[in-house]
Amino acid sequence: MIRNLFAAAIFAALAAGLLTAAIQHFRVTPLILHAETFEGEGGGHSHGEAAADHVDAAGTADHSHDAVALTAEDEAEEWAPADGFERTAYTTLATVLAAAGFALVIGAVSMFSGIPITFANGFLWGIAGFVAFSLAPAYGLAPELPGMPAADVLPRQIWWVGTALATGAAWLLLAKTRAGWAFAVAAALVVIPHIIGAPGAPDEPSAVPAHLATEFAAITLGTSLVFWLVLGTLFGKLNDVFARNRVAVPAGATA
């Protein structure tokens, strides 16, 4: 059964992740690359040392494909995937691995809560995952392009994780009980992170044109919705298939 859970999670994540990576390649990454052409212009933005490192790294990768010329230390200091195939390959890999991470996390929630992920309810798991991990965090931290002003990364990561956990807990609570108090607690869990408020961006002009930023926000949220619906539905379908096979096989025939 443990093997079935992992197999269903991994296969569903592979399919949903590859589909998402394809959408990202055609609709999302071009916006990131476009935004990066404005990064460093106008001098108005700052998002900490990490960002400065990143700009340097991206710039270096652009201009020196003969990494051989760099000393080993320089190379280690400034490594970033080269634009083109290498960058696309890394993005695809990272998206598939993140997909596997999300799949295993909802698989774990299913195991802990005793609520199975099936073809019948996989769509709902997908919607819950989208709201908890994409929509609720985005409500406070809008999808961000390189070059946009933003608060320090650690406080934003803490708020992101806290919001995802609280929103996910609200879903789980309502999945387990529809008592009146549960609605009240769930509403509080959903709302409190937004009352606390996400770390605000510094009041600086963005290097990125507004139309790029709005397009990016809409497309990334839409892509995340597709990802989560496919992941949840497929995860449920595979769980059903594996469970059926398990029932069909005589006890003891599988490890």
Added chain:
Amino acid sequence: MNATTNVSTATQSLSISQRMIAGSLALLLGLTLLVGTGFAGDFRLHNGAHDTRHAMGFPCH
């Protein structure tokens, strides 16, 4: 219909401890993957997963 029955039967046939073990393993591996792709500060992980972080709404930079 049938599938759902089978699945819930299969899930319920698991003991609590089996579910906790499966859940813990899945949670551990899943969080490791998410931290590595979405949160780790190491510049190699950051730069390798950069576009994914932006695309999936993880805080980046």
